[in-house]
Amino acid sequence: MAATPNDALPTVQLLSTEGVFRPNDAAAEFLPYLERLTEDDHRRFYRDMVVVRKFDTEAANLQRQGQLALWVPSHGQEAAQVGSAYATRPQDHVFPSYREHVVGMIRGLDPVDILRMLRGVTLGGWNPEDHGNFHLYTLVLASQTLHATGYAMGMQLDGSTATGNPETDQAVIVYYGDGASSQGDANEALVFAASYQTPQVFFLQNNHWAISVPVTRQSRTPLYLRAGGFGIPGIQVDGNDVLASYAVTAKSMDDARAGRGPALIEALTYRVGAHTTADDPTKYRDPDELARWVARDPIARFRTYLQGLGVEQEFLDSVDEEAADYASDVRRRALEIRAPERSIIFDNVYAEPHPLITEQKTWLERYEASFEGGQA
Amino acid sequence: MNDETVTTGPTVTDGAPAASANLPMTKALNAGLRQAMLADPKVLLMGEDIGPLGGVFRVTEGLFAEFGDKRVLDTPLAESGIIGTAIGLAMRGFRPVCEIQFDGFVFPGFDQITSQLARMRNRHEGQLVMPVVIRIPYGGHIGSIEHHQESPEAYFAHTPGLRVVSPSNPHDAYWMMQEAIASDDPVIFFEPKSRYWPKGEVQFGESGSPLHASRVVRTGTDVTVVGHGAMVSVLLQAADIAQAEGISIEVVDLRSLSPIDYGPILASVEKTAHLVVAQEAHGFVSVGSEIAATVAEKAFYTLEAPVLRVSAFDTPFPPAAVETHFLPSPDRVLEAIDRALAY
Numbered sequence: 001m002a003a004t005p006n007d008a009l010p011t012v013q014l015l016s017t018e019g020v021f022r023p024n025d026a027a028a029e030f031l032p033y034l035e036r037l038t039e040d041d042h043r044r045f046y047r048d049m050v051v052v053r054k055f056d057t058e059a060a061n062l063q064r065q066g067q068l069a070l071w072v073p074s075h076g077q078e079a080a081q082v083g084s085a086y087a088t089r090p091q092d093h094v095f096p097s098y099r100e101h102v103v104g105m106i107r108g109l110d111p112v113d114i115l116r117m118l119r120g121v122t123l124g125g126w127n128p129e130d131h132g133n134f135h136l137y138t139l140v141l142a143s144q145t146l147h148a149t150g151y152a153m154g155m156q157l158d159g160s161t162a163t164g165n166p167e168t169d170q171a172v173i174v175y176y177g178d179g180a181s182s183q184g185d186a187n188e189a190l191v192f193a194a195s196y197q198t199p200q201v202f203f204l205q206n207n208h209w210a211i212s213v214p215v216t217r218q219s220r221t222p223l224y225l226r227a228g229g230f231g232i233p234g235i236q237v238d239g240n241d242v243l244a245s246y247a248v249t250a251k252s253m254d255d256a257r258a259g260r261g262p263a264l265i266e267a268l269t270y271r272v273g274a275h276t277t278a279d280d281p282t283k284y285r286d287p288d289e290l291a292r293w294v295a296r297d298p299i300a301r302f303r304t305y306l307q308g309l310g311v312e313q314e315f316l317d318s319v320d321e322e323a324a325d326y327a328s329d330v331r332r333r334a335l336e337i338r339a340p341e342r343s344i345i346f347d348n349v350y351a352e353p354h355p356l357i358t359e360q361k362t363w364l365e366r367y368e369a370s371f372e373g374g375q376a
Numbered sequence: 377m378n379d380e381t382v383t384t385g386p387t388v389t390d391g392a393p394a395a396s397a398n399l400p401m402t403k404a405l406n407a408g409l410r411q412a413m414l415a416d417p418k419v420l421l422m423g424e425d426i427g428p429l430g431g432v433f434r435v436t437e438g439l440f441a442e443f444g445d446k447r448v449l450d451t452p453l454a455e456s457g458i459i460g461t462a463i464g465l466a467m468r469g470f471r472p473v474c475e476i477q478f479d480g481f482v483f484p485g486f487d488q489i490t491s492q493l494a495r496m497r498n499r500h501e502g503q504l505v506m507p508v509v510i511r512i513p514y515g516g517h518i519g520s521i522e523h524h525q526e527s528p529e530a531y532f533a534h535t536p537g538l539r540v541v542s543p544s545n546p547h548d549a550y551w552m553m554q555e556a557i558a559s560d561d562p563v564i565f566f567e568p569k570s571r572y573w574p575k576g577e578v579q580f581g582e583s584g585s586p587l588h589a590s591r592v593v594r595t596g597t598d599v600t601v602v603g604h605g606a607m608v609s610v611l612l613q614a615a616d617i618a619q620a621e622g623i624s625i626e627v628v629d630l631r632s633l634s635p636i637d638y639g640p641i642l643a644s645v646e647k648t649a650h651l652v653v654a655q656e657a658h659g660f661v662s663v664g665s666e667i668a669a670t671v672a673e674k675a676f677y678t679l680e681a682p683v684l685r686v687s688a689f690d691t692p693f694p695p696a697a698v699e700t701h702f703l704p705s706p707d708r709v710l711e712a713i714d715r716a717l718a719y
Contacts, residue, residue, distance in 0.1 A: 122501065123495070123498065123499045124499040124500050124501055127500065127501075127503040129503070135467075136499060136500065138492075140487065140491050140492070143460065143487070143488065143491065143492050145460075146456065146457060146459075146460025146461050146463070146464065146488065147460060147461075147463050147464040147467065147492070148464060149457075149460070149461050149464060150460060150461030150462060150463055150464020150465045150466075150467070150468070151464035151465070151467055151468050152464070153461060153464065153465060154464065154465045154467075154468025154469070154470055155468070157420070157446055157465075157468075157470070158468070158469070184456060184484075185456055185457075185460060185487075185488070188452070188454040188456055188457035188460070189457070189460070189461075191452045191454060191457060192451070192452055192454075192457050192461055195451075195452055344501070347502065348497055348498045348500075348501055348502035349497070349498050349536055349537055350497070350537065350539075350561050351497060351502075351505045351506075351559075351560035351561050352559060352560055352561055354539075354635050355635050355637075356634075356635050356636075357536075
């Protein structure tokens with residue numbers, strides 16, 4: 001069993017599991033970053049976590065109803081994702097894995113664009129340049145860690161980082177998980193990042209399960225400790241504590257933008273749902289373990305904290321209402337997604353003309369037109 | 377892993393370039409890389425030992441000194457890392473040229489090439505370009521150890537989204553390198569290392585052929601033979617021997633393996649009615665097989681014999697002591713030519 005947050009361990013925690021603001025010793029250096037947050041930010045954190053969970057449930061329903069090929073739930077990981085996403089600045093670039101729905105939403109992505117990929121009408125779904133520099137989901141685990149590192153190398157080479165201006169200096173954050181941490185690419189990315197001192201944060205969500213395999217099979221050491229072997233700082237944070245996730249990521253992203261090099265953050269969280277809608281965790285997971293983590297629910301914890309601050313019930317109710325509206329709007333628009341033209345098979349394989357592709361496209365057009373009622 | 381060195385040839389100097397020079401392919405490639413780097417500040421080189429050493433084959437010699445460590449990046453020893461970070465750099469607007477040290481070392485980077493690089497533009501629905509060149513010294517005839525003499529081009533030619541080319545001579549090497557770097561698509565650039573050292577005339581004025589054009593390099597009337605990379609010189613040797621025996625061979629240098637330019641091949645077969653396809657690669661599921669099938673289909677009524685293939689055997693590349701038995705030789709090509717003519 002991997003370490004779980006408590007005062008005896010170096011896991012950064014600001015909110016106790018009961019929702020009381022009680023920073024542990026490890027949190028001390030991150031406290032100044034909380035001063036950047038306003039009460040509105042707190043409300044936004046809460047709102048986004050509630051909305052994405054409702055969206056997540058709705059998307060799973062759509063899959064069950066045959067409207068999506070697959071769904072990848074993020075239930076349980078909302079605090080790690082919301083906190084880290086709010087630590088990015090507009091000029092930063094975000095390389096997700098494939099479960100970071102709310103990170104995309106915070107960066108300006110319409111989640112229906114995520115559903116388009118899972119409905120089988122596109123292999124991508126959006127142009128990162130127009131959507132908050134939120135790059136495409138990558139389905140081969142850890143491949144994106146190297147793309148992120150190369151991108152961060154490019155920021156250095158074109159002089160877009162470490163100039164001393166925090167308003168314009170750029171950095172990269174890349175998301176991956178405990179399963180992906182075993183991939184060669186994740187480790188090569190850390191080697192390259194350390195060698196070139198890239199402006200980059202590796203945000204590792206340890207949700208404790210890689211489909212059916214527990215994190216203990218991936219690593220016999222806490223994953224954040226691996227960073228030391230690569231020569232970069234490693235920090236473990238309670239990923240179900242949205243404030244701690246924010247503060248730790250804000251510091252590492254600031255360091256990255258300022259030219260102080262890369263860092264690895266391990267956010268301890270839990271995949272409450274299945275790996276995907278094709279998975280059945282009851283076959284391999286201890287229900288008591290699940291119950292323990294459900295009891296540490298990140299949304300409930302933050303709600304308790306907000307209530308302690310005197311946030312009124314009307315606000316909490318209005319968020320629930322907004323989330324329900326949001327989810328039904330997503331459902332309505334998901335059902336309106338239409339299949340693309342067959343020409344997408346051929347159109348963007350190459351940037352420059354390719355005779356074989358041109359020949360095959362022409363052939364398919366003629367072939368399908370040859371049937372009665374076929375499209376010309 | 378290899379301490380091959382090259383003889384130093386004349387260097388193309390900036391300022392008053394000569395109209396032509398007699399260069400080995402290593403120097404021609406070096407000059408091509410240099411021209412591309414001068415032409416576009418976004419071009420950068422990355423790979424193992426390519427900096428102060430100039431690469432194990434010295435193809436990048438002098439470029440680190442001239443352009444510095446922001447244009448010529450000695451990378452950690454990890455091929456997937458090289459390709460994966462090159463993808464990120466290309467996303468950022470750079471035009472990376474990656475050196476894979478030897479043919480047999482590309483496979484740690486195979487997933488990033490086939491699952492990521494080749495598909496990135498398609499996945500992005502055309503909203504980005506992937507101008508990445510991957511240079512791979514390849515092929516046998518150099519007497520080296522395992523993983524240093526292979527011809528893995530079919531894997532890449534089979535992969536949608538990649539372009540695959542291989543020059544056979546210094547002039548083409550100089551121009552094709554610059555054209556590959558200028559391409560907005562990923563290009564796998566196979567350099568025939570047994571042809572690294574023979575000198576040839578490089579014309580600096582114009583290339584003569586676009587990147588993906590095949591070209592007749594010797595005219596003849598009886599049999600067409602097609603090959604690429606180091607095989608072209610084997611085919612020319614075979615043609616010389618055949619000529620002494622009264623057989624006229626037309627040799628087509630394929631130059632591009634994806635896409636394949638069938639125009640000159642089919643025009644030649646129209647004339648000779650016989651085709652032999654030769655390659656250093658394994659024959660099973662190979663570029664040669666593809667050409668044989670396509671020409672059989674498009675020139676069925678012209679051919680007077682089946683298209684014959686001359687390939688390496690479908691075994692691992694053997695210990696170098698027996699490589700001459702493994703690799704197609706001029707005699708093996710002539711044997712196929714005789715068989716084709718005997719139909």
